[in-house]
Amino acid sequence: MRGNPEKVRGIVLSAFDYGESDRIVSLFTIEHGRVKAFARGARKSRRRFGHALEVFSRIEAELRLKVGLCNLQEAMADKTFIGIRSDLAKICNAMYACEAAECMTPEGHPLPRFYRLLSSYLDHLDSEAATESDRRFFEVNMLNILGYRPRLDGCACCGAKFGASGAVVSARGELVCKGCGEGRSIDAGAISLLSESLAKGRFGVVRFAGEELMQAGVLLDSAIAEHAGKRLKSLEFIRQNRF
Amino acid sequence: MLTNISSLSRLVSEFKKLPGVGERTALRMAFHLLKSPSNLTMLSEALLEVRDRTHSCSVCFALTEDDPCSICSGNRDHKAICVVENPQDMMAMERSNAWHGVYHVLEGSLSPLAGTGPEDIRIDELLKRVSSGNVEEVVIATNFTVEGEATALFLTKLLRQHKVRISRLAHGIPLGSDIEFVDAATVQWALQGRNEI
Numbered sequence: 001m002r003g004n005p006e007k008v009r010g011i012v013l014s015a016f017d018y019g020e021s022d023r024i025v026s027l028f029t030i031e032h033g034r035v036k037a038f039a040r041g042a043r044k045s046r047r048r049f050g051h052a053l054e055v056f057s058r059i060e061a062e063l064r065l066k067v068g069l070c071n072l073q074e075a076m077a078d079k080t081f082i083g084i085r086s087d088l089a090k091i092c093n094a095m096y097a098c099e100a101a102e103c104m105t106p107e108g109h110p111l112p113r114f115y116r117l118l119s120s121y122l123d124h125l126d127s128e129a130a131t132e133s134d135r136r137f138f139e140v141n142m143l144n145i146l147g148y149r150p151r152l153d154g155c156a157c158c159g160a161k162f163g164a165s166g167a168v169v170s171a172r173g174e175l176v177c178k179g180c181g182e183g184r185s186i187d188a189g190a191i192s193l194l195s196e197s198l199a200k201g202r203f204g205v206v207r208f209a210g211e212e213l214m215q216a217g218v219l220l221d222s223a224i225a226e227h228a229g230k231r232l233k234s235l236e237f238i239r240q241n242r243f
Numbered sequence: 244m245l246t247n248i249s250s251l252s253r254l255v256s257e258f259k260k261l262p263g264v265g266e267r268t269a270l271r272m273a274f275h276l277l278k279s280p281s282n283l284t285m286l287s288e289a290l291l292e293v294r295d296r297t298h299s300c301s302v303c304f305a306l307t308e309d310d311p312c313s314i315c316s317g318n319r320d321h322k323a324i325c326v327v328e329n330p331q332d333m334m335a336m337e338r339s340n341a342w343h344g345v346y347h348v349l350e351g352s353l354s355p356l357a358g359t360g361p362e363d364i365r366i367d368e369l370l371k372r373v374s375s376g377n378v379e380e381v382v383i384a385t386n387f388t389v390e391g392e393a394t395a396l397f398l399t400k401l402l403r404q405h406k407v408r409i410s411r412l413a414h415g416i417p418l419g420s421d422i423e424f425v426d427a428a429t430v431q432w433a434l435q436g437r438n439e440i
């Protein structure tokens with residue numbers, strides 16, 4: 001990939017100062033998926049960058065594509081999510097979504113459905129309270145879009161359908177029948193809420209609560225740990241501070 | 244060529260670790276110093292002196308040579324604490340000449356993405372100062388970045404359990420700027436924090 005600057009829309013996944021006046025950002029764009037970009041003068045030029053280059057801002061940018069590090073010529077914030085920025089739990093959840101995107105999506109590969117998921121999660125967080133239920137809804141849809149959809153209709157090992165007795169979560173973050181493996185058990189109710197999350201395209205429609213929230217969490221945590229390949233710092237932060 | 248002069252290449256590589264210094268600038272600085280041996284001596288003495296003499300104040304964690312620092316031991320309003328992220332921010336507040344209280348330097352900010360939690364910065368020390376009972380006001384002057392906002396929200400939650408007035412620096416339109424060129428978020432914050440006149 002190489003060429004003239006083009007207009008892209010994206011979400012800032014992370015941004016770090018570089019030297020006196022520059023910034024290096026990671027963006028999830030509609031057009032090219034995840035890209036890393038160098039923003040020369042980003043800390044000095046208000047005219048070209050404003051305050052757009054901060055984590056989870058949704059921006060419109062002028063990007064010159066290059067293999068490795070792209071050049072970000074200009075960026076304007078489309079939404080800086082002031083609702084999220086005014087609440088600590090929302091900040092943590094928004095950062096988690098960005099960190100998960102950073103380490104689970106491939107570089108330079110357009111994934112418009114994932115962009116829409118991330119973007120609508122941020123919109124939802126901006127106006128509604130942060131809940132673990134919405135985070136789980138984001139996670140199961142993220143796994144699905146990225147091709148890591150956990151099999152929900154039957155055992156990942158032998159294919160047997162799960163009955164009313166539910167299943168167990170394997171060490172690799174899959175659902176297996178009680179004959180094929182050992183692990184934390186997950187009831188039929190939680191499994192059907194997970195399927196419903198994949199069928200419904202909108203935040204706030206599916207509600208996980210109580211035992212079902214906990215069980216779905218066990219599956220999603222181990223599936224994400226399996227595919228992320230590293231510990232997500234923001235997730236540790238959420239756990240330690242109970243956000 | 245440089246690799247043949249290992250002491251010079253070591254100096255250049257040290258310069259390159261400094262913010263904003265690349266290979267060319269590093270070389271220029273090194274050759275400039277080489278022109279006069281006394282320059283080299285003065286620079287090396289200054290570096291050692293700053294290493295040996297500066298440390299953070301045991302009360303406010305500002306950078307200082309004395310302990311407590313001149314602000315903590317000076318004639319300031321000790322009932323009012325301004326909380327900043329780092330010593331540079333404190334220096335900026337001092338340049339404004341607008342603050343007559345004391346400071347508390349957090350030595351960082353909360354950052355879920357970097358894994359910096361409350362125990363990694365000087366929050367406990369601030370709470371100890373506040374619960375000593377002599378503090379009436381805390382002004383939170385962390386940066387207006389997401390990390391700075393997260394830190395301010397976290398501190399506010401903890402400080403509400405104490406009998407102190409808590410305030411946050413105002414967000415606003417930079418002095419000398421046209422509203423036309425200010426980004427939408429800043430305008431939105433500035434409107435929310437508008438003052439009656």
Ligand SMILES: [Zn+2]
Nearest residue numbers: 155158177180
């Ligand atoms: Zn089975």
Ligand SMILES: [Zn+2]
Nearest residue numbers: 300303312315
């Ligand atoms: Zn001090």
